[in-house]
Amino acid sequence: MPLLALNKPYGTICQFSPHETRPSLADWVRVPGVYPAGRLDSDSEGLLLLTDDGALQARIAEPRHKLVKRYWAQVEGEPRAADLKTLARGVDLGDYLTRPCRVEFVEPPAALWPRNPPIRYRAAKPTSWIELSITEGKNRQVRRMTAAVGFPTLRLVRVGIGALDIFALGLAPGDTVELPTRAPWDGVA
Template identity: 85%
Template structure:
């Protein structure tokens, strides 16, 4: 069994096959026969796990396992406590209602690398950082959640999956590391 952690850069698509206009995982990961355990859209960045083990891939990606994924979202505006409570209790996105999650403010993260290209800056509209810890991972879920409560996401970084954290792994954008072989359930305790 192989398990790799990648800090997926902004603009990279979550596939190994080449793309006409964007970088793909093949530009960053040279290990053969591993596949992403879950996805991050091309506009999102951060921790992505790749494995050659189907059971582990399912354990990481499938919502029924309730594995916590932590995101830092820089949102447009200043969400009030009611907006955070709405996020935490579940948001009706039209096609489904999100599961309850943890949502809270965080300080502007000093440990975070600059994004290339940087997000747009608007002097008249403040930007706020929040953290969401969700157990799902549907298509563009965090972006849709913050937009639904009136605070569109400007930048989205996945900083943790289960007990793994991108900063403790020491990964900069484009860096990957092979994690020690282990039982499929080790290192993925709920947090």
């Protein structure tokens, strides 16, 4: 029962079958029989867990287990503290109301790898980095949340799942490491 951590590179799709124009997980993961426990869209990057254990996959991915996923979002503009409070309370996205979450400003460390290709740069439009810790994981949720409060996401990096931290794991984009399946990292007994 392997459990793998992958630093999913930008542009990679979360499937193993080949794609005409984009790399897939098969380009980075050489362990047979594993599948992603949750997803990251192709425009997002960072920590992705893969396993062949369906129960473990569900424990990681399903919102009912409330495993915290941490994201760093580089947003267009400069949110105020009131904007972060709005995000933290939960945002009405039209088709659902997001659960309350933790949101704070962050300064990305030097360990954050450059994105290839880089995000668009416009001197007249400042950007800011925020960290959102959520227990859901609906399709494009973080991007939709930041856009709903007026600060579109330019770059999105999942930096943590439970107690796992991509920087502590030392994973560069495309790197994988095998993890113990029975460990205190997930906070679930």
